[in-house]
Amino acid sequence: MRRQLIVFTVAALSLSGCSRLHQSGFPRPVRAPVLVLSDFDVTMSAISGMLETRGIPILVTDTQFGTIQSDWVYWEAGEVDLSYVADCGGDPDVALDRMRARFRFDIRRRAKGSTVQIATQWQAEKHPGFQRGSAGYVDCRSTGEWERAVEEALTQRHTIR
Numbered sequence: 001m002r003r004q005l006i007v008f009t010v011a012a013l014s015l016s017g018c019s020r021l022h023q024s025g026f027p028r029p030v031r032a033p034v035l036v037l038s039d040f041d042v043t044m045s046a047i048s049g050m051l052e053t054r055g056i057p058i059l060v061t062d063t064q065f066g067t068i069q070s071d072w073v074y075w076e077a078g079e080v081d082l083s084y085v086a087d088c089g090g091d092p093d094v095a096l097d098r099m100r101a102r103f104r105f106d107i108r109r110r111a112k113g114s115t116v117q118i119a120t121q122w123q124a125e126k127h128p129g130f131q132r133g134s135a136g137y138v139d140c141r142s143t144g145e146w147e148r149a150v151e152e153a154l155t156q157r158h159t160i161r
Contacts (some may be wrong), residue, residue: 024106026119030144031046033108034151040107043114043154044068047105050153056103066107075099086122088140097125100137101146116154118147 036043044061047068051058060069075082077097086099099122106117122140 004026016102026102026121027139027142029117029119030142030145031118031147031151033106033115034155035110035113035115036154037113038154039144040066040109040114043107043116046154047107050150051103059102066109068105068107070103072100082122085120085143085146086140087143088122088124088138099140103146114140116151118150120146 025100038046041063044063046053048058048061050121051068051070056073057071058068058113059071060067062068075098077099082101086101101122103121104119106119108115120142122142123137124140125137
C-alpha cells in the first residue's frame with residue numbers, strides 16, 4: 001500500500017511539472033516567461049487587443065487560467081518571408097506551399113505585474129507531388145524572433161497599444 005502511494009505521488013508530481021502550453025499540442029516555448037509590469041487584467045486585455053489589431057483571430061480567452069490562444073493564421077506562398085521566425089528545415093525534397101501559425105499566451109499573476117510565456121506553432125504545407133499521401137502540414141521550429149518581438153512590446157511599453 002505504501003509503495004502504491006509513493007508511485008502515485010511521484011507520477012502526480014511529474015505530471016504537474018509539465019507545461020500546460022505543451023499539453024495543448026503546442027511545441028515547448030522557445031523562450032522563458034517574461035515579467036510584465038502591468039497587472040494581470042491589463043496584460044490580458046493588451047494581448048487580446050494586439051492580436052485583434054493585427055487581424056489574428058482569437059480562439060480562446062480564459063481569464064480563470066490566464067490563457068489566450070489564437071486560431072490558425074495562414075499566409076500564401078511568397079506572401080511574406082517568414083524564414084526569420086520559423087525554420088522549416090529547408091529539405092529540398094519537400095516543396096513547401098502555404099505557411100500557418102497559431103499562438104498561445106500563458107499569463108500568470110505576480111505580486112508586481114504578470115509573467116507571460118508565449119508558445120508558437122509554425123507549420124508549412126507541402127505539395128502532394130506524385131504521392132497523394134504526402135500532402136499536409138509539416139511542423140517548423142520557431143526561431144524565437146516572433147516571441148521576442150512581442151515580449152519587447154510588452155516590457156518596453158508595459159502594455160501593448
